[in-house]
Amino acid sequence: MAKQPEHTFTDAAHLGSPGAEPWTMVNHPVYRGSTVLFPNLESFYRAYGQRYEENEYIYGRLGTPASRALQDAFCAMENGRGSVLTSCGLGAITTALAAFVESGRHILVSDAVYGPLRTFCDEELARLGVATTYYDPCIGGRIEDLLRPETKIIYLESPGSLTLEVQDIPAITKVARRRGVLTMADNTWATPVFFKPLNHGVDISIQAATKYIVGHSDSMLGIITANERCHAAIRRTAVNLGQYAAPDDVYLALRGLRTLPLRLARHQHNGLRLAEWLAARPEVRRVIHPGTARHPGHAIWKRDFSGASGLFSIIIEPCTAQALAAMIDGLRYFGLGASWGGYESLIMPVNPRTTRTAAEWREEGQLLRLHAGLENVDDLIGDLEAGFARLAQARR
Numbered sequence: 001m002a003k004q005p006e007h008t009f010t011d012a013a014h015l016g017s018p019g020a021e022p023w024t025m026v027n028h029p030v031y032r033g034s035t036v037l038f039p040n041l042e043s044f045y046r047a048y049g050q051r052y053e054e055n056e057y058i059y060g061r062l063g064t065p066a067s068r069a070l071q072d073a074f075c076a077m078e079n080g081r082g083s084v085l086t087s088c089g090l091g092a093i094t095t096a097l098a099a100f101v102e103s104g105r106h107i108l109v110s111d112a113v114y115g116p117l118r119t120f121c122d123e124e125l126a127r128l129g130v131a132t133t134y135y136d137p138c139i140g141g142r143i144e145d146l147l148r149p150e151t152k153i154i155y156l157e158s159p160g161s162l163t164l165e166v167q168d169i170p171a172i173t174k175v176a177r178r179r180g181v182l183t184m185a186d187n188t189w190a191t192p193v194f195f196k197p198l199n200h201g202v203d204i205s206i207q208a209a210t211k212y213i214v215g216h217s218d219s220m221l222g223i224i225t226a227n228e229r230c231h232a233a234i235r236r237t238a239v240n241l242g243q244y245a246a247p248d249d250v251y252l253a254l255r256g257l258r259t260l261p262l263r264l265a266r267h268q269h270n271g272l273r274l275a276e277w278l279a280a281r282p283e284v285r286r287v288i289h290p291g292t293a294r295h296p297g298h299a300i301w302k303r304d305f306s307g308a309s310g311l312f313s314i315i316i317e318p319c320t321a322q323a324l325a326a327m328i329d330g331l332r333y334f335g336l337g338a339s340w341g342g343y344e345s346l347i348m349p350v351n352p353r354t355t356r357t358a359a360e361w362r363e364e365g366q367l368l369r370l371h372a373g374l375e376n377v378d379d380l381i382g383d384l385e386a387g388f389a390r391l392a393q394a395r396r
């Protein structure tokens with residue numbers, strides 16, 4: 001875990017800051033607005049004469065200096081050609097896919113992908129004549145066997161949602177490049193602080209900024225960063241679909257970015273401490289955390305990532321619904337709810353059995369997804385310890 005890029009903290013603190021002429025506040029203001037006014041016809045014609053790729057300051061929907069700053073910061077951190085903002089993370093995924101598929105095409109999607117994306121593929125893309133094949137997230141270079149002449153995109157998410165399989169991204173992008181297929185990766189878990197997909201051959205990187213970038217569970221935002229080959233098409237489709245990021249959310253993402261590496265270091269620390277403690281508990285069958293040596297994807301994670309965020313899962317011994325409720329309902333610091341990446345700890349029962357189609361989930365026992373927040377880790381351990389005591393009590 002020694003590969004922390006040298007300038008990460010400096011980049012997060014300074015990228016996308018307002019310029020300094022003739023004076024400036026440290027932060028961009030919240031730019032609210034629809035209409036952009038021009039001082040005269042000459043500047044009006046000049047602005048409208050450009051394509052929207054070149055000039056977003058002609059209408060509120062197309063961008064503001066603050067949204068541009070956030071895009072530029074992400075583009076620099078991810079080594080992209082450009083970034084595009086969307087209303088939420090799911091909007092980033094669907095917009096990026098929509099930019100490249102047409103009727104008759106085929107896409108490959110990891111079986112451990114974020115659930116609502118499966119619904120999009122099965123209900124919307126299928127309706128538009130785009131076929132989806134779900135593949136085993138651990139397939140690596142053997143993905144070549146699943147390629148068809150009409151395959152357009154390989155979609156990756158590493159580690160996978162709920163079950164945290166680490167994908168061999170370089171092996172997959174190597175095949176994709178050779179066969180002329182695009183690759184798209186959901187990088188929400190790692191953020192560009194711990195992994196930069198474009199540096200590993202991925203064409204398009206997706207960030208649900210709702211999670212760690214905003215970091216305080218108070219807004220929704222998506223970011224798509226792409227290389228030279230893909231950026232212009234994504235910007236075009238995002239504009240045509242009416243994708244838009246609200247001014248408050250852009251402001252909150254820029255603000256979150258400043259402390260992102262610092263928060264992630266703490267999420268990582270707390271997550272690893274919890275994982276270690278949980279692994280020694282008799283109630284726990286298995287801890288699923290890529291940063292622990294026993295995780296099957298640990299070696300790949302260590303090779304490609306420079307850190308682990310605070311999201312991981314555990315499998316506890318099978319128990320009744322009442323016993324699980326006794327444990328979870330009484331927790332003091334762990335909130336019960338979806339989403340993650342904020343400052344607070346979360347826990348949630350999940351069931352991959354109902355969604356997986358390529359790689360069957362055979363584990364017995366209850367899968368729980370945890371998010372390690374920024375609290376004192378000993379308080380979190382104490383909270384879980386009391387929860388396990390209630391679980392044991394309810395079992396009797």
Ligand SMILES: *Cc1c(COP(=O)(O)O)cnc(C)c1O
Pocket residue numbers: 088089090091114157161186188189208209210211220221222339
């Ligand atoms: C939450 C999440 C998304 C979707 O982001 P929203 O902003 O909630 O739409 C996409 N991918 C992953 C991995 C997520 O966890």
